[in-house]
Amino acid sequence: MADDDVWAVIDDLCTWLDANQVHPDREALLLRMLKLTEEVGEVAQAVIGATGQNPRKGDSHTWDDVRSELCDVVITAMVALRTLTPDTREVFAAHLERVRERSLNPPPATAG
Secondary structure (H helix, E strand, O other): OOHHHHHHHHHHHHHHHHHOOOOOHHHHHHHHHHHHHHHHHHHHHHHHHHHOOOOOOOOOOOHHHHHHHHHHHHHHHHHHHHHHOOOHHHHHHHHHHHHHHHHHOOOOOOOO
16 A cells, blocks of 8 residues: 555545544544554553463463554554644654654764
8 A cells, every 4th residue: 555545544534533523623632642542552451462461361462463453553643643734644754754864864973
């Protein structure tokens, strides 16, 4: 799936969520942001389950479950970003470029 196709799906998901919104706009916005925290919690639950860290539940999840939950986090974050700005593609691309630059091309160390 091409990048434009991914963002088209995100647009469709936002349209669907907006059409089925049951809370006032500001509250719906906040709840959409909180959904991200819920999804991150599900990643943590899956990791705990995949590593058997809960003695009562044992190995309750797989690493495939973790991957699936991580995908949900990414999708939810993209929907949250799209909710905040119609210029999602440009905002994300510009931010990703800044992260790439600062991470892969750090400034030279100063002599001291």
